[in-house]
Amino acid sequence: MPSVSALVKRVLPKSLLGRSLLILVTPLVLLQVVSALIFFETHWSKVTLKMARTVAADIAVVIDLMREFPDAHHQQWIFHRASDLNFRLKMMPGKILENTVPQGNNLGERMLILAMDEYVRKPFRFYPNMEARHMVIDVQLAHGVLRVIVSDKRLFSSTASVFVLWMVGTSLLLFGVATIFMRNQVRPIRRLARAADDFGKGRDSPKFKPEGASEVRQAASAFIVMRDRLVRQIAQRTEMLAGVSHDLRTPLTRMKLQLAMMGDVEGAGELKQDIDDMEHMLGEYLAFARGEGGEKPAEIELSEMLHDIVAKARRKGGRIDFHSEGMVVVTGRLNALTRCLTNLLDNAVRYGRTVAVRLGVRENSVEVVIDDDGPGIPKDKRADVFKPFFRLDGSRNPVTGGVGLGMTIARDVVRAQGGDIELTDAPLGGLRVKVRLPL
Known part of the structure; x- marks a missing residue:
């Protein structure tokens, strides 16, 4: 079974660009998660509860006014003035709500249930209408059901969606900028690697020059110095051995001429063969030193x-x-x-x-x-x-x-x-x- 370190190495990016982006993205993602948790657990819940309490308090005031002024003229005036609170009121005499407990499917509905229990203290039901973007709240009164239609703007804050959009948008923008920046930083390293590989294979890299961060420039400059030093040493060795070969071939040539002029003298054939062998060895030594580098x-x-x-x-x-x-x-x-x-x-x-x-x-x-x-x-x-x-x-x-x-x-x-x-x-x-x- 592979160890934890082996699994981590297998999952983590292999390239410098991928690892650099991971180093940048990981704190950014953690910051976004922590910010989102703090926002949703504190700010958004508190704001939503305050908005739900405002709606519940307004409904309680309307119910109190209807109880103080039960005549039709005053109730019509109350319903008219409720429009200033973004309410639409409708009285349904004789109707009785079902005996069920309201259930909240999201944070806004749960906060509305708490606020209605705190301020109105009467049986109620609510029915969200997502298409019309409003909430229908039915409150059980003594002589019927009061229907309150309130806009979603009074119950739900748009801050959450705006916050999420800004958070995701800025994260993507920063990630894109970081990717471009890191690619520009990694490109000189890749060029240095290609130049080193070309030099190892005997290929020229005439367009290679130090660029990028100061550390990368320092490494590139050191590579150029090393490359020039090696090329210079090889050239010096080749020139030295070429000179030695030339100097040795001169007396060998004189010896061959003397042997040719001596004719069929005893031992001349063996000496000629030795001279040929020496010339062959000199050629092999020079080829080994030169290495066909030119x-x-x-x-x-x-x-x-x-x-x-x-x-x-x-x-x-x-x-x-x-x-x-x-x-x-x-x-x-x-x-x-x-x-x-x-x-x-x-x-x-x-x-x-x-x-x-x-x-x-x-x-x-x-x-x-x-x-x-x-x-x-x-x-x-x-x-x-x-x-x-x-x-x-x-x-x-x-x-x-x-x-x-x-x-x-x-x-x-x-x-x-x-x-x-x-x-x-x-x-x-x-x-x-x-x-x-x-x-």
Whole structure:
């Protein structure tokens, strides 16, 4: 059974905008409820009782006047003067009211019952007429029933409805203003999140600038400084290694020329192979340091790219079964992603006789699955193969496995675009490489 805190977290809004609005709305609603309770329990009940007492007191005065002046002339005068009190009087001689107890369905009727019992002290009945907006009150007298028709304005105050309308109206207005204000406050945070996500995927955000509250501006400025510092450090590292590579390739080139001029001297072939291996390693080191960071992101038709990569691998003698679920477009760096998938497929072809490549869309990401029937990689070594210069083959022979940077570069390329690489067991018996890229 989930705990109370888990249930509360499940019910509460997840976004900053929703939580901020909840913080603003909750006190507002509580204030409205408390105000309404105080108003209805004190002010409205007191006002309604006073109005009912005024009506009951006027009816009692009319009954006293009719008792003091029982002749028809005076009673006609009394009925005429009662119109000034918003009363319409009618005498029904000989009529007797039913012997029932009046029941009030709302606050005004209950207050009227209390007031009539307090001032008139005679049997009575009332009949509200909502369409005509008046109340009919029958009072039992000694010689008949006195019918009093009184307007609702004398019994019910419109303050309650006006109060409710003002309360609800102002609440909705304040809620709308608060929503607009909070959306404007949250928008810079969302832009900062998008800029950080774009930077993590290697995309540019040239229009991003600090805005919003001072704390958000401070966070945005810190992000820009951090981004510029990282870009500068990567550029410095790339330039340094490019210079080292250039400086090392110069003597290597001289050595190749000298070997070419020496002809078929004993040991020249081995030295030439060593020089080629050194140039290959220098290229791998530089590619690892550079990480294809200077390339601009663009839309890539992944199924077409994989088709070309598979075709090249087949020309090298690989047996590859390729299947794509249709046209799949992602945003990334074309050359870097091509290098990454080519490296992964070459590894599968090198160690396996049969390779299967699958491309498809799963939820919000693209999956490229490469299976082979080779020896695979032990589970305890799968995390190590992504470390720079790590090779399962203990020797440093590039023919049997390169310099140990292929998987590192591949994962860096994929992670730079917001994805990841997973190594598992393949159904073919070898290794399965699963590449996930965001759409």
